[in-house]
Amino acid sequence: MLNFQILFLIATLLVLLGYFIYLIRKNQLLLPKHTILDRQDKWWIAGLSIVYFLISLIHFADFRTYDKAWQVDNPGAQLVVTFNHPQQLATLYYSTAFVKGKYTTSAVDAMNNNLPITDKSVNLGYSPFFRWNKLTFNTSQPVSSVVIRLEQGSLGVNQFAVVDTQNNLVTDYHVDSSNNPNNLVLNDFIATTMPEHIEDNWQSSTVFDEIYYATSAYQYLQGQPPDVWVHPQLGILLIVVGVLIFGMSPFGWRIMPDLSSVFLVSISYIFAKALFKDRRVAIAASLLMMFEFMHFSIGRTASIDPFVTLFLAIEYFFLYRYIETRKSGASFVAVLRYLLAAAVSFALALACKWNALYSAPFIVLILIYGELVKQKLTLASVTKTVLNLALLFIVLPLTIYVLIYIPYVLINHADNLFSFIYTTQLGILDFNLHGLTYATHPYASNWWSWPLDKMPLSVYYWQNDAGLSSSIALLGNPAVYWLMWITTIMLGYLWVTRQADFRVGFLFLAICAQYLPYALVARISFIYYFYSVTPFLILGISYFIYLAYQSNKASYRYLVYGYLLLNIALFALFFSSLAGLEVPRSYTLNYLRWMTSWNF
Numbered sequence: 001m002l003n004f005q006i007l008f009l010i011a012t013l014l015v016l017l018g019y020f021i022y023l024i025r026k027n028q029l030l031l032p033k034h035t036i037l038d039r040q041d042k043w044w045i046a047g048l049s050i051v052y053f054l055i056s057l058i059h060f061a062d063f064r065t066y067d068k069a070w071q072v073d074n075p076g077a078q079l080v081v082t083f084n085h086p087q088q089l090a091t092l093y094y095s096t097a098f099v100k101g102k103y104t105t106s107a108v109d110a111m112n113n114n115l116p117i118t119d120k121s122v123n124l125g126y127s128p129f130f131r132w133n134k135l136t137f138n139t140s141q142p143v144s145s146v147v148i149r150l151e152q153g154s155l156g157v158n159q160f161a162v163v164d165t166q167n168n169l170v171t172d173y174h175v176d177s178s179n180n181p182n183n184l185v186l187n188d189f190i191a192t193t194m195p196e197h198i199e200d201n202w203q204s205s206t207v208f209d210e211i212y213y214a215t216s217a218y219q220y221l222q223g224q225p226p227d228v229w230v231h232p233q234l235g236i237l238l239i240v241v242g243v244l245i246f247g248m249s250p251f252g253w254r255i256m257p258d259l260s261s262v263f264l265v266s267i268s269y270i271f272a273k274a275l276f277k278d279r280r281v282a283i284a285a286s287l288l289m290m291f292e293f294m295h296f297s298i299g300r301t302a303s304i305d306p307f308v309t310l311f312l313a314i315e316y317f318f319l320y321r322y323i324e325t326r327k328s329g330a331s332f333v334a335v336l337r338y339l340l341a342a343a344v345s346f347a348l349a350l351a352c353k354w355n356a357l358y359s360a361p362f363i364v365l366i367l368i369y370g371e372l373v374k375q376k377l378t379l380a381s382v383t384k385t386v387l388n389l390a391l392l393f394i395v396l397p398l399t400i401y402v403l404i405y406i407p408y409v410l411i412n413h414a415d416n417l418f419s420f421i422y423t424t425q426l427g428i429l430d431f432n433l434h435g436l437t438y439a440t441h442p443y444a445s446n447w448w449s450w451p452l453d454k455m456p457l458s459v460y461y462w463q464n465d466a467g468l469s470s471s472i473a474l475l476g477n478p479a480v481y482w483l484m485w486i487t488t489i490m491l492g493y494l495w496v497t498r499q500a501d502f503r504v505g506f507l508f509l510a511i512c513a514q515y516l517p518y519a520l521v522a523r524i525s526f527i528y529y530f531y532s533v534t535p536f537l538i539l540g541i542s543y544f545i546y547l548a549y550q551s552n553k554a555s556y557r558y559l560v561y562g563y564l565l566l567n568i569a570l571f572a573l574f575f576s577s578l579a580g581l582e583v584p585r586s587y588t589l590n591y592l593r594w595m596t597s598w599n600f
């Protein structure tokens with residue numbers, strides 16, 4: 001049954017794609033010859049994207065992998081660190097791989113007396129997935145051994161670094177276990193040099209939602225059902241690609257989201273050039289995206305939001321190309337290539353996260369405008385057009401959506417593809433409607449406050465006794481986010497008063513389509529939900545940059561240059577709290593805490 005269902009879906013996809021590709025190739029000469037990009041544009045796109053990529057790699061991630069680990073799932077299993085002679089110790093750092101359940105740590109002296117220790121990782125409230133952990137010895141008594149014991153679930157450990165009270169790295173000890181399922185040489189876990197990023201461990205450990213998404217990627221590769229089921233699976237599968245290439249390392253689980261943020265810089269240029277036919281505006285739009293805070297920070301974590309935002313931007317781009325070309329008099333079959341690309345992009349966005357559904361009413365409006373309002377159609381042609389559009393934007397996306405679930409279905413050993421996916425979707429729906437209705441969080445915020453940067457979300461924080469700190473916050477560049485309301489209102493006003501410029505209405509509706517549905521969300525929400533709106537806000541701002549350039553007034557051009565420099569200057573000012581750089585804590589408190597609610 002399962003194999004038949006999979007083959008049926010693949011056949012359906014191939015038939016649909018074959019049908020539309022046939023129509024496109026048959027009628028390709030009907031499409032007006034118009035090239036958005038010239039050679040110089042392509043150099044600009046490449047240059048801006050490379051510059052952004054290089055900036056995004058600053059203080060990015062370690063290559064050290066968690067692939068080789070002592071991994072057990074039998075309660076009572078112990079990993080014992082025994083010192084060749086008891087000695088006074090300050091700290092034992094240990095690196096955990098996959099952890100799901102509960103474990104304990106303990107230390108004893110030569111007489112087997114328990115010693116006082118502090119290990120916050122055993123009581124985090126969640127499992128310490130793929131991270132460095134710190135066990136502190138609260139005694140001057142010499143330590144003879146340390147035991148890490150699994151109480152329930154699963155536990156993985158793959159490295160130790162021990163520091164004595166003189167701050168020297170200790171290496172004269174051995175690691176043993178009566179449970180060693182993979183026959184590892186456990187003494188290989190002993191660090192002979194101090195590992196990098198062991199205290200300030202943003203680069204070496206999971207942070208924020210990486211504990212879910214990076215861990216789910218690991219579970220896929222281990223043949224285990226992933227913990228994340230409350231979202232569709234494409235975003236996680238894309239993270240899996242990075243892990244397959246670079247190993248189960250911070251670099252591996254972050255590189256694909258980072259690359260998607262690089263591609264979004266390119267799409268911003270292409271989209272702006274298509275809208276305004278002005279290279280200067282396209283460059284400005286790309287610069288605004290490059291130095292946008294949220295885009296930079298969330299794109300450097302193992303998150304699904306960079307993927308859905310990229311696919312949404314591509315979807316809207318092809319919808320604009322469709323309506324622009326259709327308005328110029330091109331036939332329906334001549335613009336099928338744009339509709340097909342938009343439909344596939346919509347499917348991929350939806351397969352990452354359900355907030356892609358917010359674009360569905362926008363799609364309907366665009367298609368109604370393009371096919372029913374602007375065209376003189378007979379009943380027969382309307383029927384054929386509606387059927388083709390239903391195949392494009394309902395049947396094709398659903399087919400792709402279900403196909404992307406196949407790895408998840410197989411890994412859960414389900415017998416019936418459609419029944420299992422249907423049950424999973426009911427679970428996602430219940431989570432979105434009720435799952436977090438009564439939840440609380442110190443960084444939760446209301447939808448209307450996101451463009452005001454009222455409550456940034458701190459995803460990482462570290463501070464030492466010397467006054468140095470490292471933090472990463474999700475917030476928008478004030479030079480962009482704080483223009484949200486005035487930009488949207490002005491676009492709406494211009495659309496009503498200047499209906500001849502379709503671009504204004506397109507941008508206004510795009511912003512509203514991706515943003516206003518959050519007003520109806522009753523459950524707890526966070527500022528990073530606004531990220532999917534950001535590309536369209538930037539394009540909306542770019543419209544006014546376009547007007548400034550079109551005015552041919554030098555003062556307006558200088559205003560644009562000043563605005564772009566302001567974005568870059570703010571990015572430089574906040575860079576330490578976007579990239580997790582170590583800086584004096586006083587710098588963050590004195591220069592970056594603009595509001596009392598900015599706690600990062």
